């Protein structure tokens with residue numbers, strides 16, 4: 001297991017890609033509580049973004065709409081729904097993948113499973129959906145099976161595991177694809193990418209950043225492709241803050 005702390009770097013040459021839940025705020029059962037974005041976090045991200053000439057984006061499983069409401073009045077560049085939607089700059093138009101046809105069948109299968117299963121909550125997003133079972137980890141296998149049954153071969157959707165949930169999303173959507181898309185666009189292109197995340201769904205992002213010779217940072221325990229590790233969200237903030245020194 002990689003335990004090396006990330007090095008000190010100059011923020012000016014970096015492009016920041018940041019997961020939200022479990023990375024910048026404590027992971028706290030996202031279906032049950034709304035995380036609090038404090039002013040300290042808003043000003044830290046604003047300063048980092050200024051140092052990096054705008055090259056800072058949230059890369060989350062949450063929708064951009066929800067990210068905006070959590071950070072209000074701060075608006076950030078963002079990839080939402082694991083990269084199924086994106087916005088290159090804070091006030092740019094939101095763009096998204098073409099919705100794959102398989103979302104309809106997956107929706108029916110996931111919703112039916114949630115309706116019949118105590119302890120599971122169904123959440124529909126624009127291009128993805130979630131079966132939440134944070135208090136019932138024993139339901140993971142059944143939830144994954146139900147979601148898989150709705151993902152027909154060739155229909156453009158697939159199942160993805162995350163902490164306390166199973167998601168169905170477009171095959172083309174991943175945090176790695178999102179980071180690669182940003183790295184070809186202004187103001188991210190030409191910089192060294194940094195990606196920090198805590199979950200299984202962040203592994204695609206770590207691989208993409210490693211391929212670009214960037215800085216991949218896993219938050220918390222567990223196997224990871226990330227090259228560096230920080231113990232928790234407080235350590236993430238401390239590391240980001242020292243980049244501003």
Ligand SMILES: [Mg+2]
Nearest residue numbers: 019021022199
């Ligand atoms: Mg996370």
